[in-house]
Amino acid sequence: MTERAHYARAKAEFERLSELAGADREAALEAITQTDPELARELRRLFQASGHNLASLDAAPAEAVPRFPRYRVIREIGRGGMGRVWLGERDDGGFRGQVAIKQIYRESWNAADERRFLRERQILASLDHPHIARLIDGGHDEHGRPFLATWFVDGQPITRYCETHALDLRARLVLLRKLGDAVAHAHRQLVVHRDIKPANILVDGQGEPRLLDFGIAAVLDGDSTATTAGSPAPLTLRYAAPEQILGERSAIACDIHALGCLMYELIAGEPPHADAGAAALMHAIVHEMPPAPSVAARRLGRAIPSRDLDAICLRALRKRPQERYLSVDDWNADLGRALAGEPVQARRGERGYAARRWLRRRWPWLAAAASLLALVSYHLVSINRQLAAVARERDRAAELADFTITVYQSASPAEIRAEKVSALGLLDRAAARLEDPTAEADQSPATRAAVVASLGHVYYEIGVRDRAARQFERALALFETATPLPEDDIALHQRYLAMALYGQDRAEEALQWIERALARRARLGDTGSDIYAGLIRAAAVYASSLDQVDRASDYYARAIASLENQLPQSGNELSTTLGNAASLDLQLGRVDQAEQRIARAREHLDPGYTLHYRTDLFLRRLQAKVLGARGRYDQALPLLREARDEARARMGENHPDLLLFANDHGLLLTDAGRLDEAGPAFDEALAVARRNGGGRRLTGVRAARARWLIAQERHGEAADELAAVLAERARAPQRDRRSTAYERVALAFARCRTGQAGAADELAVLLRGAEAQSVAQRSSTADDFARWQQACAAQAAAAQAAAAPPQ
Numbered sequence: 001m002t003e004r005a006h007y008a009r010a011k012a013e014f015e016r017l018s019e020l021a022g023a024d025r026e027a028a029l030e031a032i033t034q035t036d037p038e039l040a041r042e043l044r045r046l047f048q049a050s051g052h053n054l055a056s057l058d059a060a061p062a063e064a065v066p067r068f069p070r071y072r073v074i075r076e077i078g079r080g081g082m083g084r085v086w087l088g089e090r091d092d093g094g095f096r097g098q099v100a101i102k103q104i105y106r107e108s109w110n111a112a113d114e115r116r117f118l119r120e121r122q123i124l125a126s127l128d129h130p131h132i133a134r135l136i137d138g139g140h141d142e143h144g145r146p147f148l149a150t151w152f153v154d155g156q157p158i159t160r161y162c163e164t165h166a167l168d169l170r171a172r173l174v175l176l177r178k179l180g181d182a183v184a185h186a187h188r189q190l191v192v193h194r195d196i197k198p199a200n201i202l203v204d205g206q207g208e209p210r211l212l213d214f215g216i217a218a219v220l221d222g223d224s225t226a227t228t229a230g231s232p233a234p235l236t237l238r239y240a241a242p243e244q245i246l247g248e249r250s251a252i253a254c255d256i257h258a259l260g261c262l263m264y265e266l267i268a269g270e271p272p273h274a275d276a277g278a279a280a281l282m283h284a285i286v287h288e289m290p291p292a293p294s295v296a297a298r299r300l301g302r303a304i305p306s307r308d309l310d311a312i313c314l315r316a317l318r319k320r321p322q323e324r325y326l327s328v329d330d331w332n333a334d335l336g337r338a339l340a341g342e343p344v345q346a347r348r349g350e351r352g353y354a355a356r357r358w359l360r361r362r363w364p365w366l367a368a369a370a371s372l373l374a375l376v377s378y379h380l381v382s383i384n385r386q387l388a389a390v391a392r393e394r395d396r397a398a399e400l401a402d403f404t405i406t407v408y409q410s411a412s413p414a415e416i417r418a419e420k421v422s423a424l425g426l427l428d429r430a431a432a433r434l435e436d437p438t439a440e441a442d443q444s445p446a447t448r449a450a451v452v453a454s455l456g457h458v459y460y461e462i463g464v465r466d467r468a469a470r471q472f473e474r475a476l477a478l479f480e481t482a483t484p485l486p487e488d489d490i491a492l493h494q495r496y497l498a499m500a501l502y503g504q505d506r507a508e509e510a511l512q513w514i515e516r517a518l519a520r521r522a523r524l525g526d527t528g529s530d531i532y533a534g535l536i537r538a539a540a541v542y543a544s545s546l547d548q549v550d551r552a553s554d555y556y557a558r559a560i561a562s563l564e565n566q567l568p569q570s571g572n573e574l575s576t577t578l579g580n581a582a583s584l585d586l587q588l589g590r591v592d593q594a595e596q597r598i599a600r601a602r603e604h605l606d607p608g609y610t611l612h613y614r615t616d617l618f619l620r621r622l623q624a625k626v627l628g629a630r631g632r633y634d635q636a637l638p639l640l641r642e643a644r645d646e647a648r649a650r651m652g653e654n655h656p657d658l659l660l661f662a663n664d665h666g667l668l669l670t671d672a673g674r675l676d677e678a679g680p681a682f683d684e685a686l687a688v689a690r691r692n693g694g695g696r697r698l699t700g701v702r703a704a705r706a707r708w709l710i711a712q713e714r715h716g717e718a719a720d721e722l723a724a725v726l727a728e729r730a731r732a733p734q735r736d737r738r739s740t741a742y743e744r745v746a747l748a749f750a751r752c753r754t755g756q757a758g759a760a761d762e763l764a765v766l767l768r769g770a771e772a773q774s775v776a777q778r779s780s781t782a783d784d785f786a787r788w789q790q791a792c793a794a795q796a797a798a799a800q801a802a803a804a805p806p807q
Contacts, residue, residue: 012237012278014046066141098152099136120214121148126189131182133212153210155202169303172266175209180332182211187252196258197239238271242286242319253321260316267305268296292568295603304607308338310568311346446486449478463655465503472497491517491531495538505695511542530570533562537577544584547738556581571604579618591629598622617643633672640665659688663701670708678708699728703743719750749788760796
């Protein structure tokens with residue numbers, strides 16, 4: 001360890017242990033002895049020395065008030081181990097106003113400390129900025145001890161000020177920008193502060209920040225490296241940069257790192273690294289990147305900063321100085337861009353990022369009317385993610401805007417005023433126009449494909465999945481004719497087509513499209529991008545629906561690992577993937593793992609994401625199922641009802657996803673024993689399923705309703721329902737095998753309870769079968785199976801006893 005690093009650690013440990021007394025301090029010293037005996041011995045010597053009077057200090061009263069030329073001391077306002085600060089005012093008729101007079105203890109400072117103090121006075125004399133406490137005067141007191149006088153700032157440390165005044169995120173960023181201006185000014189004067197921390201930034205009564213204490217500042221030499229004479233300068237460990245910890249020569253990058261630490265604390269509510277002892281803190285600063293500020297803010301229940309702010313903060317905190325911002329001006333400029341909603345340099349290089357920002361700022365110009373605003377906005381955000389070049393995205397955005405206007409022009413004003421045309425009707429007219437090969441013949445294939453795909457996205461979002469699939473197929477055909485081939489567009493729309501097919505209960509076809517897309521990306525050498533990870537997640541969902549459980553689990557593990565490597569930009573995709581994996585966990589009875597994944601999903605979900613509400617509703621539904629699996633129905637039912645009502649309000653009563661909420665509500669009510677309330681929930685789920693064409697989802701709702709009928713002991717009706725369900729399952733033998741095994745056992749039980757001959761034996765055979773045992777081992781159905789077996793056995797025994805001749 002270098003001399004600087006050793007000094008920093010010893011100072012930090014001495015300050016920490018100084019707050020302890022007696023047995024607590026001794027225990028802490030013993031702990032240090034186990035890892036660093038030399039440091040422990042040095043600390044013991046320091047504490048021993050501090051316990052004795054020193055002759056040089058005894059010579060003068062400890063609380064003696066010095067006398068300064070031209071100034072009258074009012075009171076002491078601060079002190080440290082090396083000096084004191086007094087509040088004073090001019091008493092010779094000159095400058096009027098209060099000043100802060102800083103003075104050193106000559107008896108306790110060495111020559112290097114005094115040189116630092118005199119250099120601080122020289123540095124302050126060279127700085128003139130409204131957010132730096134300006135030097136007013138300097139000189140020596142009556143005993144020849146040096147002092148300096150600066151503006152007196154009557155304020156609070158910036159972190160405390162933000163909390164006591166409950167400043168919102170934007171107001172905190174404005175304060176940071178003003179501070180950044182001050183630090184940048186110092187750098188332009190070739191001065192590096194090297195100790196930027198909340199205690200050195202006071203915010204006054206007018207809400208203006210003032211940078212104080214250039215006591216360990218350094219002057220830059222010709223190659224922008226900070227130089228200072230004498231022994232290593234003290235520093236505050238929590239805000240130190242890695243190069244300061246390592247004792248390397250520091251430059252302006254250490255101030256940028258400190259600003260990053262301060263920014264993190266102001267927007268996340270806690271410092272970037274936990275203060276768990278000096279050794280652990282030093283290791284974290286040098287070797288560990290902190291989580292994104294948004295992750296910490298979400299955990300603490302604070303306002304969630306955007307991904308732009310995450311990127312700005314984390315860039316300032318990078319371990320290698322050359323990977324941070326080149327200057328504080330650059331950092332400050334990025335903060336300004338974030339405040340203005342413009343693209344930030346910290347995220348430069350992300351696919352489609354600049355164009356997404358461009359479109360977000362110009363969205364009012366692109367929106368043709370409010371009724372389609374939400375529908376088209378989703379498409380614009382989705383399409384922008386596919387494009388690599390800003391110019392190309394602008395061309396497509398312009399075409400989409402023209403297309404939106406054309407959609408409205410297809411209806412007459414009289415039709416619109418008379419409400420004779422619906423949004424769906426307008427979309428169908430637009431689709432018919434796009435089918436005309438002569439329409440927009442001057443468009444490039446890629447641009448025309450983007451317009452066609454936009455229609456597919458809108459159809460998909462309103463739940464018309466068959467028409468969405470048609471548009472995605474047409475878009476893919478057009479993309480395949482473009483030069484050069486837009487491979488990212490092709491992969492994304494293969495996935496969108498698979499989603500539309502899956503929504504029509506065509507999971508086998510959906511999985512085929514995804515596997516085709518995965519093979520194509522692998523041939524291109526892409527097995528680590530967000531596009532590839534999204535394809536893997538889709539494969540997991542479709543494999544799970546086909547009862548390929550092990551294959552689905554493997555796909556989920558690969559997708560999660562890939563997306564975690566791409567944080568923070570992959571946060572929303574990771575949230576959805578973790579939610580899907582948690583859903584599979586619940587089906588397999590892995591409740592603890594499901595809950596852990598739901599919590600991780602929430603950590604990474606960005607509230608600014610366009611479809612945030614969809615993922616949020618999905619996670620709330622899963623959390624309710626977790627609570628229900630644990631028997632906590634008093635918490636599960638209100639949570640699910642709230643999510644169901646919001647889903648109905650946002651998506652409409654006919655949206656196919658609404659039946660998931662209604663069906664789960666019915667199952668939870670059944671498990672809670674509230675059977676009268678469960679019936680209407682299943683009725684709602686059945687109605688939504690039928691309005692959307694029936695299919696596999698309708699079969700699933702009928703199976704769930706049969707479980708409710710069994711709980712009501714309406715075994716005859718349950719048997720009829722389950723027989724119909726199993727007949728439907730037989731038409732797709734590769735799907736729903738776990739559901740089918742459960743339903744066969746349930747049907748045998750229902751028949752047994754109705755007294756059907758041989759049903760009890762059939763139930764016993766099924767329960768001994770490998771398929772039913774596998775289902776029971778992997779899920780929560782074991783309780784149902786055990787209860788049904790006991791009920792049938794008791795019924796058979798009672799019947800047998802009744803039929804036996806009297807003894």
